[in-house]
């Protein structure tokens with residue numbers, strides 16, 4: 001990762017906004033570019049639209065007010081998770097990235113908090129995600145907020161790396177619901 | 191358009207354009223069935239990372255390497271050695287498209303599909319034998335052997351339980367891997383090439399000739415090993431080709447400097463011609479050193495896995511108990527054996543539902559029951575099957591036992607299957623298994639009730655009160671089958687927790703609690719083993735006098751097993767107690783600091799953590815309050831926590847030292863004794879290391895006085911990865927003395 005000039009700006013100067021469809025032309029290319037940087041496999045435009053069109057309200061952008069450039073982004077969804085009886089309302093953090101020069105200032109933390117707050121307001125039972133086992137910054141960030149590792153997924157990514165499933169429970173589990181170990185939707189999302 | 195009958199084709203371009211024109215950019219029109227999965231699978235035309243036909247300016251679609259050009263011996267060695275790296279990457283789980291199928295020679299050999307062996311050649315033009323470049327002949331023979339090996343391995347893996355993409359990619363992209371060619375014919379080609387190399391050794395020099403010879407020899411041996419592995423008898427002869435490969439591999443490694451790399455003979459462009467929508471992805475590049483290490487391990491594992499077949503002491507029927515140990519120790523090696531080896535293990539164990547090639551499931555299940563709960567029991571007497579009178583109690587026994595076997599067999603074998611998987615899957619699968627064993631136990635209890643009526647079993651007060659007067663205490667029955675099921679279930683639950691440590695699932699501040707829970711489970715297991723021993727002893731006493739020598743022996747064997755099991759449970763709980771107390775103290779002293787976690791509560795996290803156990807009725811999951819109180823031990827002083835940890839470690843150490851002195855037989859580890867002993871000594875080292883940590887913290891606390899916390903204590907605690915510790919189930923922290931003024 002290019003770590004040329006490290007910004008000493010405070011994230012407080014940044015503007016945090018919720019994504020809206022009208023922002024697509026202005027920001028979608030930048031969102032894709034930012035996220036692709038850290039991915040071995042690119043996502044097609046349909047993956048972005050799949051999330052943004054249906055759950056734009058769970059996507060947040062961090063913007064540098066000086067030049068309106070994109071500094072960070074979080075993309076999520078929130079859906080009933082059917083393998084449970086009764087079904088739970090499960091939030092899923094699909095993508096998160098911050099420009100490398102802005103890292104370490106709490107930008108990602110702010111974005112994740114905004115997304116969780118928004119999911120909570122919509123009555124989510126839990127929030128889940130996967131992260132590469134080698135991605136220490138991401139794991140620390142989520143674990144600091146209250147996520148726990150629930151399972152390890154062997155060779156989950158195409159590059160051969162394993163992942164952890166992280167879970168944040170927002171409401172007590174129904175004691176009668178069976179253990180959630182069936183194939184999760186996220187399992188197909190590699 | 192040559193459309194099918196009844197279908198009229200017409201141009202909708204205009205209509206589609208018009209309709210699409212009413213949409214805003216980025217607006218998504220989809221039905222309810224268009225899922226994330228579909229969106230991930232969608233491709234973008236003209237994006238070079240997604241569109242396999244998209245070329246950079248000036249880029250050609252296919253690689254333009256000339257396979258007919260003459261090759262030097264050094265180049266052939268270079269190509270073969272590169273193929274080794276790719277072959278290993280495939281064994282490790284990368285697809286053929288990014289590994290072996292990037293080689294131009296292999297590609298030309300397989301495409302178009304050869305119908306006769308003569309056409310399985312990268313040069314299809316017929317050239318008289320004498321006129322061929324001998325190096326072409328050698329490389330072709332090598333590739334034939336390699337591809338045939340791949341076909342076998344792919345086929346065997348597909349046949350057993352594995353996880354596609356996660357463990358292995360079986361996709362051949364519609365390339366036939368010489369499927370239909372006879373192994374003998376391919377062997378002949380390799381032998382001919384070996385002879386050819388020998389005959390030209392003076393021309394090319396001995397050193398190069400030998401180096402080529404080793405590489406061809408390895409292929410011969412590999413094919414032989416694969417061919418033999420379908421037989422499940424005579425492990426000595428099965429191991430010959432593996433031993434040969436192990437030796438030849440060293441020679442190959444030592445002659446690697448003779449190779450001249452030919453990077454042009456490998457290309458990602460070939461992927462465009464494979465049956466896949468994926469655009470070309472990079473070649474997976476393992477280094478020569480890694481490749482060397484992994485092959486070496488593969489050959490050693492190939493030899494070792496055969497030992498699973500090695501137990502044929504017909505006197506002793508404890509086959510699977512040995513094999514539990516075998517599978518457990520084999521699979522906990524770091525790194526884990528490759529999926530092909532795990533496939534061999536599975537096929538040796540279960541192929542055609544015949545265990546180890548010779549035993550029926552009934553046989554195995556009855557052995558296990560006899561060892562654990564029913565030594566010399568009439569429940570397991572094969573003579574019961576011969577009774578034909580439906581009112582005879584023995585007829586009923588045979589019938590009920592058969593019901594039980596049918597109920598338990600699958601669940602039982604599933605445990606072994608689970609342990610043949612990768613470590614992450616083992617844990618996930620066991621989380622399902624315990625739900626299954628919960629019902630096995632319930633069903634077993636029902637059958638227990640029916641069986642005891644048949645034999646008119648007398649109830650006993652358990653636990654024994656020691657009083658003559660037992661009035662007011664409800665006597666109970668031995669309940670052998672449900673005890674057996676419960677014992678397995680408890681062990682599975684412990685394994686789930688232990689694998690959690692191994693896979694670094696738990697956060698540092700969860701360790702105290704999870705070790706407490708492990709200790710709690712081990713105590714349940716110890717109590718259950720005591721109960722089983724008690725009822726077995728009663729029965730042995732009742733049958734004393736009438737028992738045959740074989741029955742006596744069965745009782746002794748079972749007694750021995752139960753003794754060992756309770757010992758094992760005791761060591762586990764002592765060690766877990768020690769760890770729990772130690773981590774509780776470290777938490778209290780501010781040496782392990784939990785993150786702020788603004789979005790979570792302790793109770794909600796307990797729910798997440800204990801979810802797999804939440805539905806288990808016996809033992810019931812401790813309430814959050816009990817869990818917290820038992821973990822924190824708030825009323826106990828910190829010094830006392832550390833002192834308790836120290837005492838438990840001493841106990842555990844004493845126990846482990848006894849265990850370490852057990853023989854192969856006593857420890858049920860015939861065929862895997864060294865690995866088993868390695869595990870025990872690893873635990874001893876973990877105990878010792880934990881002892882040092884406890885001692886350092888105690889000393890500092892004494893020096894600085896009660897109430898000193900965190901940095902002030904002059905200590906820094908770190909928690910590493912479990913795999914890097916002395917034993918993967920015992921996570922021992924590191925302590926470092928620091929200058930607290932800093």
Ligand SMILES: CC(C)(COP(=O)(O)OP(=O)(O)OC[C@H]1O[C@@H](n2cnc3c(N)ncnc32)[C@H](O)[C@@H]1OP(=O)(O)O)[C@@H](O)C(=O)NCCC(=O)NCCS
Nearest residue numbers: 038096097098103104105106107108109131137138140141
């Ligand atoms: C993971 C990632 C999103 C983190 O972004 P970030 O903005 O640097 O994250 P934060 O600043 O919120 O947290 C990082 C660190 O800064 C610290 N920090 C938080 N708030 C801060 C503040 N106001 N000032 C200074 N530092 C702060 C945090 O404590 C944290 O420290 P740690 O190293 O002890 O964990 C970023 O590294 C990234 O884009 N990585 C590549 C993509 C990726 O991996 N995504 C996650 C996929 S699941």
